[in-house]
Amino acid sequence: MKSYWVVGASWGGVEHQDEKFIEQGIWMLGWGESEQPAQYKKASQMKPGDRIAIKRMKGGGRTGIKIFHLGVIKGVILETDKVICTVDWVATDLDRDIEESKGCFKSIHGPFEHNQWVEKVFCL
Numbered sequence: 001m002k003s004y005w006v007v008g009a010s011w012g013g014v015e016h017q018d019e020k021f022i023e024q025g026i027w028m029l030g031w032g033e034s035e036q037p038a039q040y041k042k043a044s045q046m047k048p049g050d051r052i053a054i055k056r057m058k059g060g061g062r063t064g065i066k067i068f069h070l071g072v073i074k075g076v077i078l079e080t081d082k083v084i085c086t087v088d089w090v091a092t093d094l095d096r097d098i099e100e101s102k103g104c105f106k107s108i109h110g111p112f113e114h115n116q117w118v119e120k121v122f123c124l
Helices: 018-024 037-043 116-122
Strands: 004-007 026-028 051-057 065-077 084-091 096-098 108-112
Touching (some): 004 065, 004 116, 018 026, 018 065, 018 084, 051 116, 096 116
Antiparallel strands (some): 004 108, 051 065
16 A cells, blocks of 8 residues: 655755755655654655655745655665655646645655545645
8 A cells, every 4th residue: 555755855944955856866864864763764664656745844934835746656775874765756846835734844754644635735
C-alpha cells in the first residue's frame, strides 16, 4: 500500500533546495540521523511507490502550506547518514494553496493515508 509524504526542501528555512532536487531527480532530508533522529526515523520509512510532495510554509503569519512539486519515490538510499530518495517528479512548479497545514511544519510528515486532504495535496 502506498503512503503519502509531505516534505520540505528549504535547509535552515531559507536555503531552497527544490530546484536542485527536481533537476537531480531526488529528495534528501537535510538532517543526519544524529541531528534529528525522529525525522530521520520517519524518513527511513519511505519506500518505492510512495507519493511525495514538496511544501513550503506561506509565511507572514498566514496559515496553511503551498505545494510546489509532486512525485513518485523510485528508491531510498539510507547508507549515508542521510535519507536520499530517487524521485520521478511528475508535476513541478504548481504553487498550490492548501488552507489546512495538518501540522506540516518540519522537514517530513507522513505517512498519510488517502483521504480528502491528501487528495487536495496530491491531485494531478
